[in-house]
Amino acid sequence: MNLTRFSARGFRSLASVEDIPVSSPTILAGHNDGGKSAVLTALAFLLGDHRLTDEDRTYEQAEGSAGGRRCSSTAVEGDFCLDAMEQAATGLPQTVRIRRISEEGQPPQWQYFGSRPADSRLHDMSRLLKGQLAELAAEFSVFPDGPRRDDLLQALNAYAATAPQVEQWQPLPKELQERLPRLLPFGGKDERPDDAVRTALSSCYETYLEDETLQGRVREIETEITQRLEKEADSLCRHIRQHCREFVGVQVKPEVSFKGGFKRAPLEVSKADGEPVDLTRSGQGSNRRIALAVWEWTSNLLENSELAAGERSDAEPTQTIVVYDEPDTHLDYRHQRTVMDIIRKQCALPHVSVVVATHSMNLIDGVDIADVVHLRLGDSGRTVVERLADESHEGIDFHLGQIASAVGLRNSVLLHERCFLAVEGPTEQQSLPLLFRLSQGLSLQAAGIALWACGNNEGALHLAGYLVKNRRTVMLMVDADSRTNKHFRTERLIKAGLDLDTQVTWIGEAEGFNELEELFTDAQWATAANTHWIRPEGVQWTAEDFTAHRGGKFSAHILTMIKEQAEHTSPDGKDDMLYGLVTTLETREDVPSQLTKAFSDLRALAS
Structure with missing residues (x-):
């Protein structure tokens, strides 16, 4: 079973966020307190690795609601892909919506959205006693093949499949609960080596429990x-029925599993002279490097686990989702590169997904823009998810990523810059940054403006329109001609x-010119020529x-003139010629x- 994306409702600052991808990798970017850790913890809740508390529930903000009241329902929902064996065992389709929901005062439960009988008496029959099943069989005129409880249940399930159906949330089969992806969380700035070791060895522990020779x-x-x-439980149930005669059916079904039995793995280290090292008092850098070594070892463990699982059974390995919370904190640049190498190695494994919460521009720029989720707090103090995506067009994420890469826009720029300036080609791309700085007293980057050259490219215009659609501010600056x-x-x-009045500038048109070069005076051109292209x-x-x-x-005409008349050097083209002129300008x-x-x-526009 593979989780491909998930949504959260009523979880901390995540009042309602949707479609967070689980990819190879997914990058969660954004400012501090934007909701990155909340998203990671919501994922842990979905997969059963986080115990929900009242503090996890979102404060209600609906008009008329009591101040300070927390929401009564918290749910995290995911889209899961089932393998062939899981589909055969459950009769469910390949793609299933599964959620873990906690209503106020109730324990969390896993549910899936699918068909079930409209008659509620045919729900959850596996929990009924033999006598109750026999009563149901008689009521629906169902005739089992034998008198055993399993015979009754099988006959009733066959009848339920033919009864009128409705689509609704219902309990998730136990066999699918056992196949939920496993989570390997590696913490951020507060990660302790002991915790990293325990996380890594927990994966080994679960692998060994699945080994057929031990299983x-x-x-x-x-x-x-x-x-x-169960014997003790039967005695308890009889005692309850004796003292509470209004309850006809009382049953307790104990469940025992050694899966959660691995508790601690303390790490002890010492120096070359045998002197022990107290890691609780060591610097953050050394602690992080030890944790980094553990993470790197985990990559080999994951690879070996997949090979072993493939040899033992025809079933696909359980998906492993490795979670990193700001993994590059307290690391120098060389070790930051090691983190990226580890993540790439883990992402290359077929049943491993990686989710990384980070501020690192290197990590953000190293993946497809479709796999970057930008989180920020909205005006209401709730997390808002920003993705450059268009649900109306299949494959648009890939298409947008290709276009952005082609025009030289990095992911970090797409996510963080306040305004985008689109120009025609290399002439403007080289000269406008200098002209902007001279005119405004600061750089384009400092003003939050990203510059890219269209190259008379339809894809660039597509990107401009796409950014506008996703509420990014764009200005198109092109020659009048x-x-x-x-x-x-x-x-x-x-x-x-694009708004033709505020977002499109035709250079030169206001003065009757056709192109950028004409805006500069003849005296300025003469000064530039005498500086760079001597006669x-x-x-x-x-x-x-x-x-x-x-x-x-x-x-075109002055470029030809300069090339013909300059003694030694002449501009390589229009872009080099205009750049030469701009470098001779001195004042605003x-x-x-x-x-x-x-x-x-x-x-x-940018402000």
Whole structure:
């Protein structure tokens, strides 16, 4: 059974979050207190590794609700894929919704969403006594093959399958509870080596319990203890019925399992001279390095476990979800790289998924953007999940990731920058950062603005529209003569969701120019040419040399002129030529007024 995604409701700051992927790996990014740890703990609750307390329940904020009251229901739901054997054993489809829910005053229970008889008398019949089953069989005119309880139950289950059905939540079969993914949680900044060792060896303990050579003896002991307890339970039930005659049926079904029997594994270390080391008083760095070594060893353990499981049975190995909470805390850069290598190695295993809560830009940028979940606190103080995804189009996550990679936008930029500036190509991409800094007194990055070049690319326009749809602020800045470009036609810009008045700037149009290069004066061009592209015999470039080319394709004509007349060096292309001019500008007033206004508008958008 594999968990592919999960949602949470009423759990700490997670009032209602949906569709958190469980991938290879999933990266949870966001500021402190944004909900990363809450998401990891909610996952642990779903898989049975966290005991819910009242403090875990979300405070209600509904209008008219009592102040400080916690919600009465907490649930974490996941989408699970069953293997062939699990489907055959339960009769369920390949994909099943399973949740763990805790109503106020009630213990948590696992449920799945599926068909069940509309008649509630046919629900949970496995819990009924033989006499109760016989009464049901007579009531529904069901005739079992024999008098035993199992015969009655089998006949009634066959009848229930043909009865009218409804879709609803119902108890999860025990055989699926035993196949739920196992969780290997490795903590963050407070991780102790003892805890890391216990977590790693717990996986070994469970593996050995599943070993067929040991399983028979373990089950035999469990069965014997269960039978002894059942005898005591029968006596207890009779006693209850004698004193509480209003209760017709009283039964206790003891369950014994050695699965949770592994408690501690203290770690002791010493120096070369034999002097013991008290890890509780050691530096965080050394503690983390020991924990890191344990995590690395766990990668080999997981690999060996999968091989052993494949040799023992035709059943697929149980999914293991490795959870890291800020694993790079207190580690230097070299050890941070080791963490990334460990995670990649674990992700390569077919039945292992990894979920990482981190602030590390290296980790965030190292995965597909579709596997990054950005968590932040909304205005209500509740966690909001941000993913660049579009449920209306299959495969859009992959498509978006390809586009973002092609135009050079990192995942961390997609998640954290406040505004995106899309320009046509390398000319603008090289020069605008310098012009922005000169005009505004700070860099694009400091203003929270990400720059990318469209390259007259339809995919880039798609990305711009996609960012707008996901409530990201975008400005498109292109030359005035690009209105004739099919990708930048008015109807396409509107379709992409761009506001033509505030989010599209046609460079030069306000002054009757066609392109960026025309915004700079002829005197500025002459200064740049005399600085970078010297004429032979000391002949100076003059403003009139550039004025002569106004009216046509200005940038192409002056590039040709400079290449033909420069003595030794000349620009490699339009982008190199404009960059050379920009490097000669010295003051804010040297930046063309139209660009200064556009930059001011851009900062307003970003804020």
